[in-house]
Amino acid sequence: MWKSSGARSGTMTANLSTGATYAGPFFQITSETTIEELGPLWTGWGNRWRWRGWAYWGPTQSTLTHYSGRVLANLGGPDGQMRCHFRLMRPGAGMAGGGQGRCQLPSGTIIDATFPPT
Known part of the structure; x- marks a missing residue:
């Protein structure tokens, strides 16, 4: 589930099959995106941005x-931060077009993730 707070950002909630819930900011990366805008993505990761083989974080x-x-999303949950990256299914539609990608749990486990078109 996601909710937009602007043209390229908002909040996302992920409910895992384990019952755990993670929530936090997401950002659609465009040619206008600046590194400063993405500050909330690094919260909770300290100097572990490239932690456990997650390149370009x-x-x-x-x-x-x-x-x-x-x-990109950085979602907080019961045991720490989960980071995600998604390819938009219909980029012209933004988040409303749906997406699929991967998330890395605090344990280092990587899971496939999707959010459907609205």
């Missing part, structure tokens, strides 16, 4: 370049 230009046209 950190406040750098390479993050913006690699994830251009995608959505």
